[in-house]
Amino acid sequence: MLVVLVVLETVGIDAGGIEEFTRSSRKRLLDATSLTESAVGNWVIGLLVEIGVEVGNSLMIREVFLVAGLVVRRLCGLFRLFGRRTKEFPSGLTTTFLGLFDTAVITPNAANLCVDCIRNDVDITEGIPKQATVHFCKDCERYLQPPNIWVIAHPESKELLSLCLKKLKGLNKVRLVDAGFIWTEPHSRRIKVKLTIQKEVYSSAILQQVFIVEYVVSTQQCDECMRVAAQLTWKASVQVRQKVSHKRTFFWLEQLILKHNAHKDTTNIKEAKDGIDFYYVNRSHAIKMLDYLQSVVPLKLKTSEQLISTDVHTSTSNYKFTFSAEIVPICKDDLVCLPTKLARQLGDISPIVVCYRVGNTVSLIDPFSLKSAEMRGTTYWENPFNSLCEAKDLVEFYIIDVQYENKRQGKYTLATVEVALSQDLSKTYYTRTHLGGLFNPGDHAMGYFLVNANFNNDNWDEYINRLRSSGHRQLHLGGGLPDLILVKKSYPNARKRNKGRNWRLKNLAKEDEDQELRGGKRQDKIKQEMDYEIFLRDLEEDSELRGMVNLFKDPRKDADHGNAEIVETNEVNMISGDEDEVEPEEDFPQINVDELLDDMDALALEDKDGEGDVMMGDESD
Template structure:
């Protein structure tokens, strides 16, 4: 028989289906690899071609020579593959044949997405809390989580009073989140477990784990009065210090002498202390004169500064003399924020024991810059936020205004502090990737 007659008489693709169904999860964009494994595969990728070939029954009876995709519309729910196979039909006669297989994409929700959509399916939760009157720390922590993609294993994120709740389907993911938080901010954590069910026949139990993570209630630019014993152990530093940065440790500096120190997380929780005043308690001053004194420490320089409250203009001529660590950036005519100790009343036993004669009237914290953006024109960059679920108690209008004010102050801190800005991801306009649009929403404050 000739080749054409053999092809008419024999079909080597008999037993190989020409139409097959594959399962696809729209939520996580994965394909089902039987029996229970879900894989990530792009259209016309090597992984998808491997999955399609494994779905064909009877392919092991022939010799596969070539396989390639035939282009189809991405939204057509069809994947076509062209196959070239060979098989020995008679003695010393090998027949080669080309045929097409059509794969129908059927939607099916995977087990992980089913657990996410269901209620009360989490196995572990991380409750992050910080007892401060503002949200600046969580705004910065949120950007660190997004930059390092530390939220990728979360089942749900929910807002709560003084913090956030992260829910996980596995206990190991919650432990990993606690380790990440301890690597970026000073924290301490407690663990508790709740018995859900138990099987007496197999001696297995089902637990839910809760990790309570507390962040140190100290923020950048806070005024702190250290306990006397702790101040002596830290190089005999002054008890009245400023917090310049919060990381794995608290960076403190004495504005009168430029003496600095780091308080590690272990040291802080062994001898905890609170801040006397935060950024919301600062007053704005006008700089009259600056006299450098010489000593410098990194980006700080010691100087004697003559300032006056901007709120006193036209009322009195009260002038304050302060020694500051901002001598290298302050000039006459600038505006600076600081703490007014003459009008403040702190409820702190360590502060009450200080000698008031040696206490300055003003402690300058940071230079302030005028907002030069045009009217109705926002910033050229934006930030992404986590897709959080609101708590049961919706914030009142006053609380919502306070949250928006804290967010605006956080954006200004990013503009004025290049070191802080280098640790977060900034995005131009609304150019968000598909993954970002799926898991992250653009903040509505901007």
Template sequence: MCADCVRNEVDITEGIPKQATIHFCRNCERYLQPPAHWVVCTLESRELLALCLKKLRGLNKVRLVDAGFLWTEPHSRRIKVKLTIQKEVFASTILQQQFEVEYVVSGMQCEDCAKVMASNTWKAMVQVRQKVPHKRTFLYLEQLILKHGAHKDTINIKEAKDGLDFFYSQRSHAIRMCEFLAAVVPLKTKASEQLISSDIHNNTTNYKFTYSVELVPICKDDLICLPHKLANSLGNINPLVLCTKVSNSLQMMDPNTLQTAEISCTAYYRTPFTSLTTVTSLIEYYVLDVELCGPRRGKYALADVQVARISDFGKNDTTFFARSHLGNILNPGDHAMGFDLGRANFNNEAFDALNRNALPDVILVKKSYPVRRARNRGRAWRLKHLAKEVEDGMAPRKQEQERVEQDLEMFLRDLEEDPELRSTVNLYKSDAKPKKDAVMGEAEDMDEDDFPEVRLEELLDDLRIDDGPDANADADAEVTEQA
């Protein structure tokens, strides 16, 4: 027989279906690869073509020569593939034939999306709390979570009073989150479980696990009066100290002697204490004179500093002498933030046991940059934030919103002024251009070169590898951006 007669007599496409169905999840935009694996494929990609060919039965009995997509309307939920196959029909006779296969894209919800959409599907929850009057620690903790990708297994994040709630579909993911938090901040964890259902015939139970994580109520730049026994165990350090750093332990320093001490998480909860006052009580001072009078340790140097309250200018000539660790940082004419112990009233047993006559009137904490506040100019960098939901019945009020904005501004200034703190988080380039506003008052006479600035080489480009619509969806679901 000639080739045309052989083609009329024999159909090598017999047994290969001309129509098939593939399942697609609209929420995460993934395709089902049987039996239970979901993969990300863009339209007319090699991955989608391989998935379509695996759906056809009978292709293993013929030789596949070529396969390609035929154009279809993207919203038609139809995918057409043109195939070219060969098969030996008689001895030394090979027949080649082309045909089309139409795939119907059927909607189906994957298991991961079903758990997120349905109620009461979380398996474990991590409740992170810290009872302090500001959110600086949580803002820093949020940046650490984003940098290390510790939130990748969460199915939901809710903002609650004094903290955050992380929800997980597996208990192991919640335990991993608790281990990460314990590695970056001092805390204590308490676990509890709730019985949801049980099957006495199969001897199986269903539990929900809750991990309560409480961070120590101590933050950077807090003024602390250590208990007498704890101060003696730390090298007989002066009980009145400043908290200079919070990591997996607490770093303390005596501003009068530059003596430092490290308090581990175990030691803290063996002898717990609270802060005398926080950064919300700082008062701005004007530096009149600085005289170095002691040793240097790292970036700190001991000095006698003469200061006056900014609020006293034009009213009185009251000045104060303070022994400070900022000898290398402060110069006459600068502004500094400090605690006014002369007018303070603390309800603390350890502080009441101290000799009040030997206490200084002022404890300086850090240098202040009033021109930065006067300019109120935009920043050339920004941070990313977690996509959080507000807890039911916790609608933010105007005063609460203003307090959150103040805490965020304070945290951003800390990043500008502390290069060591800035190196632990990711900063991204911003499209906003800095404003060049006029500076009012005495700020015009100050040297702007002394301002802390974030260098361009410290910023990251917020690049996204766009492999299709799924990439943008995943990126938007992970974080929300704020300039």
């Protein structure tokens, strides 16, 4: 007790009641060996308050008693060392003392302050703004994510919460425990977020605090909507063209674009007479589309730019960019006559070849020797040429006999066939074909009839003159000019019975740049429908081609398609007669239901407003 008395006299406190203080605190002081110096010092202060000693809030007094606690603890340790009587606190006993700045009774902690005092002394939300602003475009309903990205975020969604938290500076200095929205009226243009954070204070004390941040929703027009409002809807355009008499290539290209979602950045798509145009607000988006087109079709690029405005003060200019992409005018099943120089470059292949596939290269095959070659787009544009015949020139033949030859290459088999025109069976012709594995006697095939053919083509004239100078006459099996060339198998009987399809394709929502298509030029519309029907039949008959596009189930089709009508073309269907008297071909290709996608509910069958993607199938519906 001498230590306590000395301390009291040192700080000038009246210790007249020291005897009562001694009787009430003796047990606590003797049992202080298991506590820290700080706790012992605080006990002394608490005991002084109990006996009526005026201690006050002097920091000097507290520091003195902390030193006294250290001395008492050391003395108690010595008492234990010499066998003096010491006791441990009963299990579960909690030591308490008064706070530094108030009279609240608290348990020992690292700061020796109550929670209220710590909160009054330390604000862990300091540096975190309590108000912020988010920018919202009311036209496209997107929020601005700095610096210049506009994102879609629904009310009280995780995307909106993430955007709001990114607007707050200082969150990286604290630990975010919880965050959530507080409901506000939608028309109030206010967003309230309740945050719970933690931070370490006073070396080892963890303080948790809850506060609310209010966001003001400020309207701001995004760049895309600004251009639409100012009728500056595009900054770059991609014009895709192909100089052919049909649009089957663009039907195919359209399905590839849809499957890979390559049109996601377009602001508008317009259909031209011989191609299609894509419009973009950024030049980089147009270049991205060009890169995709070059990966799927062989093409030639040209770039042009137009000055829109210029700022003489900052030396900046605003341009519109136009990219012209011309696709090689060679399509699947086309008959071509190669220039002599190009034929030698392609491995000394025969000039008369058939195009059997078009990708980023043009695949050619000699139907009489099965020799094939791949022609790149750059190679074509160095020696451009046109097709001799295309799909509209196909004629139907009847297979009379097939003699297989012992020569195969991939899926192609060389054979000699005897055929006759389906409309005139009185005269037969012999020819070699690369499709021998597909034909049996009694089948039908589509091909090009070259007897009495007269082509306005320089490469063809050069080829004929070379044959005549070498002594060849109009031969078809001796290495000269053939009478006909078969390019694919046909199924006229099954086509007559199959009056509809149970699948559909998804088409791009595009505008007609040529307004006359909607008006008086009905012939062009009919021709386009015929081209689309031929394209659908190519998908049915070629499984490899079909596997590269998405086919969707058509829920509008009933089980009975007896009353359905389909477009018949002279190039594809040329046999007439009673449908009940003919049997459909056994190998007619049928599309398995497993190949069809059943997410038609997410797609509009008909877009009456002209927005979004539409679903289309055969033109008979």
